[in-house]
Amino acid sequence: MSEDASPLRHFVRPNGCIQVTVELDRLDRDIIGALIADARSTYAEIGQQVGLSASAVKRRVDRLREHGAITGFTAKVEPAALGWTTEAYVELFCRGKTSPVEIGRAVARHPEIVSACTVTGEADALLHIRATDMRHVEKVIERIASEAFVIRTKSSIVLSRLLDTPLVMERNGSPRIG
Template sequence: MLNELDERIVHALAEDARRSYADIGQLVGLSAPAVKRRVDRLRATGAITGFTVRVDPAALGWETEGYIELYCRRNTSPETIRRGLERYQEVVAASTVTGEADAVVQVFAADMRHFERVLERIAGEPFVERTKSVLVLSPLLRRFSSGAPS
């Protein structure tokens, strides 16, 4: 479990992973070397799993976003669902869920026809009984993982 200082460091890195240790140190009241030691420890313990870049999918030509609810055949394990979906580059997230559906899958596609083809391929997976999909009209709010809300 992270202490308050570690959480503040993680939030700062989540806002901008390229932020300098000196800048973060000023923000949280530590020296740059002290921030580096804490970040190194957070990485070593697995609290920070890596650093990445966030890219607007539209900049890559992926302008259609949708969610697919999966209704799976009986006794389908989460691992089977994960293995079945991981080969689709259009799938950016997938989670098992409560409720009627077994999983929800977030998909980005170039256009409506592309989304439809991906939906058809996923619906054809042997573990899928049926699907239900929705398309995103306008994203209203997006937050990126940065630990607990501050």
């Protein structure tokens, strides 16, 4: 494979949307790993780490961004520094034929919900909430519970965060955490 070409894969998601993914080779994975470790690294610094020129790294990063493998570059911020000192996970139990799209639209209206996903098991969705205090968590849960499709919620408050690491790729291409 050339120094800046990886094949594309297409598949249809359960919701009918076509998802295009780029098949990552070892160099792509190494570049992504370097960016996860420090997104402020220069292309030359990354090139030294992975054995490519700065321009080859830039071409690969541009392609990975174009195809959605890299979705952005961001600062890692401690939530408590912004006043978000309390967090909870909330299971949503929804009426019969509530679609993931409907759930997604509703939860997107709540800035305290930092992630949401549909899940297997009894619940239909799992929400991750960050808030300023317990009363704030309670208000968010009350707002969520008032959505027309919500039958009930089940909440768990986070007491302490034991592990919170980004996904990093091993040199052999398998994912690892840390």
